[in-house]
Amino acid sequence: xxxxxxxxxxxxxxxxxxxxxxxxxxxxxxxxxxxxxxxxxxxxxxxxxxxxxxxxxxxxxxxxxxxxxxxxxxxxxxxxxxxxxxxxxxxxxxxxxxxxxxxxxxxxxxxxxxxxxxxxxxxxxxxxxxxxxxxxxxxxxxxxxxxxxxxxxxxxxxxxxxxxxxxxxxxxxxxxxxxxxxxxxxxxxxxxxxxxxxxxxxxxxxxxxxxx
Ligand SMILES: [Fe+2]
Numbered sequence: 001x002x003x004x005x006x007x008x009x010x011x012x013x014x015x016x017x018x019x020x021x022x023x024x025x026x027x028x029x030x031x032x033x034x035x036x037x038x039x040x041x042x043x044x045x046x047x048x049x050x051x052x053x054x055x056x057x058x059x060x061x062x063x064x065x066x067x068x069x070x071x072x073x074x075x076x077x078x079x080x081x082x083x084x085x086x087x088x089x090x091x092x093x094x095x096x097x098x099x100x101x102x103x104x105x106x107x108x109x110x111x112x113x114x115x116x117x118x119x120x121x122x123x124x125x126x127x128x129x130x131x132x133x134x135x136x137x138x139x140x141x142x143x144x145x146x147x148x149x150x151x152x153x154x155x156x157x158x159x160x161x162x163x164x165x166x167x168x169x170x171x172x173x174x175x176x177x178x179x180x181x182x183x184x185x186x187x188x189x190x191x192x193x194x195x196x197x198x199x200x201x202x203x204x205x206x207x208x209x210x211x212x
Contacts, residue, residue, distance in 0.1 A: 019057075019059040019060035019061075020060055020062065020203060020204070020205055020207075021060075021208075022054060022057065022059070022060035023054070023060050023061075023078060023079070023088075023203065023205055024205040024206070026050055026051070026053075026054045026088070027079045027081070027088060027205065029050050030047060030050060030081075030086055030088075030171070031081060031085075031086075033046050033047060033050070034081070034085045034086060034173075040107050040148060040150065040173070043107065043173070044107055044109065044146050044148065047109050047171060048109055048144045048146055051109050051111040051144050051169065051171055052111065052142070052144050054111070054169065055111040055112065055113045055141070055142055055144070055169055056142055058113055058114060058141075061078075061090060061113065061167065061169075062203050064203075065078060065090045065092075065199070065203060066090065066092055066114075066165075066167050067092065068092045068093065068094040068097075068165040069092075069094065069198070070094060072097065073091060073092065073093045073094070073097040073098070073099070073158075073159075074090075074091070074092040074198040074199075075089050075090075075091055075177070075195060075196075075197050075198050076089065076090045076092065076197065076198055076199045077089055077177060077197040077199060077202055078090055078169075078202065078203055079202065079203075079205065080175050081175075084174060084175040084178075085173070085174070086171060086172060086173055086174070087171070087172050087174065087175050087176050087177065088169065088170075088171050089169070089170045089171075089172070089176065089177075089197070090113075090167055090168070090169055090170075091117075091157075091167070091168045091169075091170055092165060092166075092167050093115075093117070093158060093159030093161075093165060093166045093167075093168075094159065094165050095159055095161060095162050095163065095164065095165070096159065096162070097158060097159050098118070098156060098157060098158020098159060099156055099157050099158060100156065100183040100184075101122055101130065101154060101155070101156045101183060101184045101185075101186070102154070102155070102156070102181065102182065102183045102184065102193070103149070103153050103154045103181050103182055103184070104147060104149065104153045104172065104176070104179070104181060105149055105153070105174075105179055105180075105181045106149065106172050106173035106174040106176065106179060107146075107147065107148050107149070107172070107173035108146070108147035108148075108153065108170060108171065108172050108173070108176075109144060109145070109146060109147070109170065109171040109172075110139065110144065110145040110146075110147065110157070110168055110169075110170050111142075111143070111144040111145075111168060111169045111170075111171075112139045112140060112141045112142065112143055112166065112167075112168045112169075113141060113167045113168060113169050114141055114165070114166055114167040115141065115159065115160070115161045115164065115165060115166025115167065116138055116139060116140045116141065116159075116160035116161055116166055117138075117139045117157055117158065117159065117160055117166055117168050118136050118137070118138060118139075118157065118158050118159075118160045119136065119137045119138075119139055119145055119155055119156075119157050120132055120136040120137075120155060120156045120157075121133040121134065121137075121152065121154065121155045122154045122155065122156070122184070123152060123154070124154070124188065125188075127188075128187075128188035129186060129187050129188045130154065130184055130186050130187075130188055133152070138160055139160075139168070154184065176195065177194070177195050177196045177197045178194060178196075179194065179195075180192060180193075180194050181193060181194075181195075
């Protein structure tokens, strides 16, 4: 669960670097995609390709948005569409950190930028309890996983590394920090939550002076 932890001022005002153009290109392409179609399957298929292209190179994430916290994983908002049709978040995991079991209620794309992430999916049984939907999956740097409420979006994710941080880029079909959703116990008990974000500032995507 996210708690508010402001970025250090020096990090927040660091000058832009050329790599940020990759993130700008990604969010621009995603905005074009969700403007062109409202079909979730099409958004996920094309969005996964765009995300795979973004995470294929690791030179664009400003360092301030990759800082782990010793006690809890971090959800740094990188961009939210002005109509809240999608949001892009960097998840930063220190060793041993992971989420509780939770759902999303909007589509999602998970791409690993650095390190590796474990992903365990759950399905609801007849008595309402949850059981693992197969073995935990290992997502390595460069790999993308797709989530949809239509096909079941209850999962638990975390750092697969025990010797260092991992960073993954998550994309959601809404302003995920403001979506009311739930965490779950294995017996199926749901607890309402709204995640918010760990940061109060966003990367500056719009200063083009470094690339002109
Ligand atoms: Fe999730």
